[in-house]
Amino acid sequence: MLSREELRAALQDRGLSQVWLPAEQIGPETVNRLEGDLLQIDWELFDRQRKALRRSKERTLPVITPPTLVNPSKKDGSLEQSAAREMGEAALREGGVAILTVAGGQASRLGFEGPKGAFPLGNISGASLFQIMAGQIRRMREVYACNLLWIIQTGPGNHEETKAFFEKRNHFGLGAASMRFVCQGTLPALSPKGQLLLTAPDKLFRNPDGHGGVYRAMKMSGTLAELRKLQVHTLFYCQVDNPLAWIGDPVFIGHHLQQEARMSVKVVEKTNPTEKVGLVVADGDRNTCVEYSDLAEEIQAERAADGGLKYRAGNIAIHAFSLDFMEEMAEANLPLHLARKEIYCLSSDGVTLAPRDGVKFESFVFDALPLARKSVVQLALREEEFAPVKNREGVDSIQTSRESLTARSKDWIEIAQIGAPFTLSSKVVEIESGLCLGPADLTSRKQSLEWFCNNQILGLKRRVDG
Numbered sequence: 001m002l003s004r005e006e007l008r009a010a011l012q013d014r015g016l017s018q019v020w021l022p023a024e025q026i027g028p029e030t031v032n033r034l035e036g037d038l039l040q041i042d043w044e045l046f047d048r049q050r051k052a053l054r055r056s057k058e059r060t061l062p063v064i065t066p067p068t069l070v071n072p073s074k075k076d077g078s079l080e081q082s083a084a085r086e087m088g089e090a091a092l093r094e095g096g097v098a099i100l101t102v103a104g105g106q107a108s109r110l111g112f113e114g115p116k117g118a119f120p121l122g123n124i125s126g127a128s129l130f131q132i133m134a135g136q137i138r139r140m141r142e143v144y145a146c147n148l149l150w151i152i153q154t155g156p157g158n159h160e161e162t163k164a165f166f167e168k169r170n171h172f173g174l175g176a177a178s179m180r181f182v183c184q185g186t187l188p189a190l191s192p193k194g195q196l197l198l199t200a201p202d203k204l205f206r207n208p209d210g211h212g213g214v215y216r217a218m219k220m221s222g223t224l225a226e227l228r229k230l231q232v233h234t235l236f237y238c239q240v241d242n243p244l245a246w247i248g249d250p251v252f253i254g255h256h257l258q259q260e261a262r263m264s265v266k267v268v269e270k271t272n273p274t275e276k277v278g279l280v281v282a283d284g285d286r287n288t289c290v291e292y293s294d295l296a297e298e299i300q301a302e303r304a305a306d307g308g309l310k311y312r313a314g315n316i317a318i319h320a321f322s323l324d325f326m327e328e329m330a331e332a333n334l335p336l337h338l339a340r341k342e343i344y345c346l347s348s349d350g351v352t353l354a355p356r357d358g359v360k361f362e363s364f365v366f367d368a369l370p371l372a373r374k375s376v377v378q379l380a381l382r383e384e385e386f387a388p389v390k391n392r393e394g395v396d397s398i399q400t401s402r403e404s405l406t407a408r409s410k411d412w413i414e415i416a417q418i419g420a421p422f423t424l425s426s427k428v429v430e431i432e433s434g435l436c437l438g439p440a441d442l443t444s445r446k447q448s449l450e451w452f453c454n455n456q457i458l459g460l461k462r463r464v465d466g
Contacts, residue, residue, distance in 0.1 A: 001039055010043055014050075022201035022350035033202035041188060041204075049187065049361050050194045052336040061294060062283040066304070067313055069267070070378040073251035074438070087257050088250030091234060092144040098232045099137060099148060099247055100218075102211050102317075102365075103130070103162065103240035104155030104184050111392050115158040117240040118165050121389060123402050124430045124457050129240050129389070130165065134172035135434025136247045141174075143437065148248065149232065151180045152240075153217060155208050159183040182221045184213045187361045189343055197358055198346040205345045210362025211239075211317075212334050219330035227323055235326060237319040237365070243405060244387045245318060246380075246438075253320055255376045262325035262372035265289075266318035268382040270309055273300040277314040278366065280377055287377055288370040289315050313377060315366060316386045325372060332371065334363040384408060405430070413458060415439035416446065422453050432459030 002010060011017050019038070023030040071081065091097050103117040112119050117133075120126040127135075134150075141148050154162045163181050166172070171179055186206035189197050197205040209216075214237075218224045227235075234253060238245040246252075249266075256264040265287070267280050278289045292300065295311070302310040343358030369375060380386060387404030390396040409431045410424050416439050422429075435458065436442040452459050 030202045064281040067282045067377045084254030088254030100151045138434045207360045211365045212363025215329040235321045256320040264320040264376035266380045267313035270312045270314040280313040286370045289366040412439040416442040
């Protein structure tokens with residue numbers, strides 16, 4: 001950490017000395033508090049922020065081709081898929097896998113106060129997004145007889161609230177010792193001219209550093225070092241707003257391990273050229289992700305020989321990482337993305353708060369993909385694995401996500417041939433969180449379990465002796 005004199009020099013060298021003025025007008029204690037905040041700045045990263053602010057807005061896109069796609073885990077019963085499943089399941093049983101869920105956002109866009117993971121999405125039970133995922137992890141521990149570690153990346157605005165949410169619910173039976181809460185970092189926002197902004201005379205305006213900050217947060221928290229000691233070699237990554245995510249999919253993990261991949265990605269087939277999702281494409285011998293807005297409409301609309309879109313691999317933010325690669329990315333200079341917007345902060349008079357033009361910076365987790373010398377791109381069935389809840393109404397909304405949960409539950413129950421007292425003709429159906437990992441698991445439990453049906457919720461009643 002810099003000394004007081006070095007901090008003053010760092011600010012002066014960058015033309016930022018005016019940041020002291022509001023604090024100096026109040027007194028030494030305020031100056032000391034501001035100094036403590038300024039000492040947290042990573043000056044190498046700050047200089048990259050200013051460089052990104054000055055660079056051209058135009059992006060030069062690579063020469064792209066469609067990526068090689070692996071078949072969905074539940075669609076292809078080939079020997080290759082079976083071998084991948086066996087390898088993935090072995091890694092799970094041996095304790096070589098950990099789950100990483102990004103959950104740094106608030107649910108304000110859904111009309112709910114609290115962390116997004118606390119949002120009650122269950123069609124009938126009101127189970128939260130966290131509870132739905134916790135059930136999967138609990139069942140995986142049963143099936144694979146492992147102590148599967150669950151790491152949740154929080155944000156500075158919901159870290160303590162998220163921890164309290166789990167503590168109040170006894171960590172959904174998972175045990176506090178097998179969970180980790182890692183808070184993502186922040187970056188100072190800047191004025192369009194590269195000046196620091198203040199929310200108070202003694203406090204910088206900061207914003208979360210984006211989901212790409214997960215690499216550094218995992219290192220700074222000591223979690224990567226802990227995983228190394230636990231002999232974890234693979235991390236399965238997903239975001240909390242997708243309740244259909246197949247957490248720890250052994251087939252996906254198996255393909256990742258078979259190919260000795262550094263970072264792998266699941267995608268869904270994009271059927272509409274105008275769908276607003278990032279695209280995974282090939283750039284030479286590396287895969288990369290491009291924003292849909294960066295591709296010309298005619299490129300997005302191109303068709304392949306089978307009649308589908310040529311560029312169809314829609315990114316759904318499900319990844320597998322080797323621990324080695326995540327450690328490398330914690331030190332990498334991933335691109336900084338700019339968001340220009342009004343920021344409520346101290347005005348130029350240094351006294352009043354007012355909206356000012358500002359620039360927020362963040363990095364994206366998928367920007368590491370082209371840095372992986374080997375990666376697997378696997379298709380996922382949209383109806384099985386992707387139904388994000390991002391909006392209160394409309395596309396990717398509470399309603400569409402719940403409808404997808406109901407549709408998948410009905411499919412699983414029908415495949416497993418669960419009979420009375422369950423009524424598939426009901427408009428709303430729910431499978432109790434943690435009851436099964438899929439239709440095959442549900443089928444396997446038919447002979448050893450009795451079911452209860454409470455208001456169309458299928459769940460475990462009791463174990464049957466023998």
